Structure formats: structure tokens, C-alpha cells
Amino acid sequence: MASVGVAKLPLHEDIVKDGKGIKDLQTQDEDGANQVVDPESLIKHPLQSRWSMWFFKNDKAKSWTENLRTVTAFDTVEDFWALYNHIQVASRITSGCDYSLFKEGVKPMWEDDKNKDGGRWLIGFDRKSKPQDIDRCWLETMLLMVGESFDDDSDLVNGAVVNIRSKGNKIAMWTGDWRKEDSITNIGRKFKERLGLPAKYSIGYEAHKDTMTKTGSMAKSLYTV
């Protein structure tokens, strides 16, 4: 537990960073004579929630929690992209590794209080699927979450995980309380639609408690869309 590095960005650093960004733009403005800078481009756009990006590396010499570390946290649209633009895309991380994006304060593990009564919408990718597919789907998954695309059901969304595995990649969206069938079904429908999955391809939701007790093959799906 001790070695899980939590890279929190203190607020004053965000301000310093903001200030720098603004200075850069003003210089640009001077060069461009009478050009008026759109204030929209000077202000970072706040997100509803603060999110943490996690990286899991499958190092058998270490414990599961030791292998899990925070990459960084962000709470604006621009800071999301700043992170995305400076880390490796999912398809190119080592097999056996995961990226997770969770609301700050929720750890990407079943045991977390917010997750323990929850479950996940799981999408399995064929071993032969293209690397671009997993990258596109993972980006869409993250945009759905940070943009609060599920309206009030967004509060039930805890995060998402992409597993890079030689036997087939997976993306899962994790929610709280598996009993909230309507909200979870809405989330699943939107998730499937945004990822552009064919209507005939159905995705399943499984409760973590079922996944935990089931070893080997897949746990039963509580809901499907």
C-alpha cells in the first residue's frame, strides 16, 4: 500500500500553470497586431469531477497494490488533454498492463467502498482487433465520463479500466450500486452507442461480487444491452 504514489496537484500549482498558459497566449497576441484573443481560449474548462489516471503494471515480483500507481489527476478539459497528449496510447502499453480512469477518491479496485456494491459493463475485444480500435474506444470511454454524458446517471459512474492482454483486450465501465437497474441500463446503452458497437452485439453488466466469487470463466451478466 505504501508505495502507491499519489501524484496530487496542489491548487496553487494549477494557478501557476494557468498563469503561464495565459502569458504564452498574450505574447502570441502581440505578434498578431490587432488580433483579439477569444477569452474562451484563455480559460480552462472545469469538469464536473476531478479524475485520476492510474497505471497498473503486471510485475509478479510485487503485490497487486504495489503495481498500481497514479499517473496524474486533473479537473479541466485542457488538463485531460495535456495528460492524454503526453502518455502512451493504450494499444502500445505492455501486455498485462492496465490504464484506469476513476473519480478522485475511488481506487480502481473492487474493495473500494464506492465499488464494492457495484459492477461493470464489460466489452471484450477480439484478439485480432486493430490497435486503433482499442485506442478509439478507450478515448471515447474517457470522453463519455469526463463530459458527464449520462446526465444524472453520471453520478453512478465510478470510472473505467482498459486491460491490454495478449488473449484479447477489454474495456469496462465501473458503476456503483448494481441494484439501480434503470440507471445502469441507461449507462450501458449510451456506452455501447458511443463506442459504435453493432446493435446485434450485446454487452453484459456483471456485479463485482459475482466476478469475485467466480473463478475462471465469465461471471453471469445481470443486465445486457
Place this chain on the structure above:
Amino acid sequence: MSAPAASRQLSAGRDIPSKRVTVNDPSQLPHDYSTTPGGTLFSTTPGGTRIIYDRNFLLNMRNSPLSQTPPKNLPSIPGVTCPEVGAGAEKPNGARKTATKTDPAEDQFQMDI
């Protein structure tokens, strides 16, 4: 560089809830002026106004100048935030590798005053 203006939608508004707190004794008053009896003030609208961004707006913001600076304190994780350590080497040597890279630079600045 102008982003679409009406890209941010806001959820419906609702009344500001109020509650009456009776203070019977000065000891029940909060210790600082920024706190109201019975709790702090709402910093946002009641129930919170949800900040929603649509896909196109988010994708447009990728090219914003403010999205180009790497995050502060981005940890060095080989294969994630910096190049992978030599092919096949799966040991957590990333930090050491980075350290050796800076060694020649350190030599340059070693001088007697």
C-alpha cells in the same frame, strides 16, 4: 481558435433550499466568519449544476494551446510517460536509466570555484 460557444449544456435549475438554524448559545456559533451556523454556504448552485461537455467540443479542445503543456509532476513511468527501457527488460529500472542519462550532463557542470 474559437471554440463553439453553445457547447456546454447546463442542467435545469431549481430553487435554492433554505433552512433555519436556531442558535441558543454563543458556543454554537462557528469559530470563523466564513462559516454560517449549521454549515457552510453553498459554493455552487443547489444540487449542483452539472457541467456537461459534448464529444465534439471535447475533441476540439485537444488542440487548445492550454492542452499542450505536460502535466506538472508527471511521474516517470517507462513505457507510459517516457520511453520503455531496452526491449525485453521488464525490471523497474526506468528511474535508474533516466539517472544515467543525466550523468554526462552533470559532469559538464562540475567545476572548481
